[in-house]
Amino acid sequence: MATRTRRPERREEPLSRQRIVEAAIALLDTAGEGALTFRALAERLATGPGAIYWHVTGKDELLNAATDAVIATMTADTTSTAGTAATTPQEAIRTLALGVFDAIDAHPWIGTQLARAPSQSPLLRVFEHLGRHIQTLGVPHPAQFTAASALLNYILGVGGQNAANARGHHQHTSRTEFLDTTATSWANLDPDEYPFTRNVADQLRDHDDRTEFLTGLDLILTGITTRHSPIDPAPS
Template sequence: MATRTRRPERREEPLSRQRIVEAAIGLLDTAGEGALTFRALAERLATGPGAIYWHVTGKDELLNAATDAVIATMTSDTTSTAGTAAATPQEAIRTLALGVFDAIDAHPWIGTQLARAPSQSPLLRVFEHLGRHIQTLGVPHPAQFTAASALLNYILGVGGQNAANARGHHPHTSRTELLNTTASAWADLDPDEYPFTRNVADQLRDHDDRTEFLAGLDLILTGITTRQNTTDPAHP
């Protein structure tokens, strides 16, 4: 009688902090922060909650680690960009800012996490790299904190608002339909009370969020460099 050859059992990838963080990011992206529980995460990883606690002490640490994992990619990209001969500090800042903007758009929960924990590493990564580029621009030391803070607040504010607008869309209403409806409402406002808003209604209808974000960023960068030149004794 022929013996049956046993098929080797498939070995599962061992549980690690990286696997846990990656699974948490997937859960946060699909269901939001409210759905991130260790029980739900354990089901996704086919393990027990106790095994996860071996690597992560709690939800706050897990949220911070998930945010840091996404943001670390943005800052490492701009570090390599800034090291190239063709890159300028302005270009490096634009790359970093747009990376964070896109990250918040793709992972809306990140904006909340960055604003919630200003002393933790994800936000500090962004602030640190903005500050380095500000230094490279030659901004005087007394103005460096203000310049970096203005850029950071703009990035987080506009990025977070863009993500909130996207989440607030009715699932059966496209962005184009929403903008058309809003622009039409603006155009119908009282001309004496809202003359400016009526005048830019068509620009709202046709605008691109990423393009407007970069345009606003360039206004801030222009202000930083202009102020630097007017206060630098070498530029009377």
């Protein structure tokens, strides 16, 4: 008696762009950008690549949609958290910046995508929110673009570098082991050529990435507010 071939189980939910994007994010998080193919995505979704192409035209569009989904969720969360009357613009910027930092840390591929597509919506979401807070700070209009850009470049640069360090250096060792090894190497550098680096080696060993990120952000915010703070009129 011939045996019947078992058909694959049917999907419980109809295929949609949202399901495709969610599956792409999961694949990117676990395997990285290089593993994101329509064939691999089709296997996750129990469908054919042709069905995915009905909703997404190609990998670039899919990467942009996945990045936008993560950033949109993050900006919505940080906006609701910071959107109280008692929140200062500086606090709102810190909340937004830390949200982006944590998003890149959780999804390392996002940093590359944000830097790759400066004119597309994921990056513009962050830039728009930063710009609104810069306006609330009272920064004059001619200086608003520069101030928002400086903040954005710092957030993406440090967030992206932190994610790259986690991927490149911590795969076979813990963060503590990596920092201890690097700090020891710094401490043993030539004292005449690297006096400063030797002197801060212990600070490298004990530093916290998020704390250092926020400290650097505060330095930029202090510079912006100091340079562009309103000048009280002279008494008459």
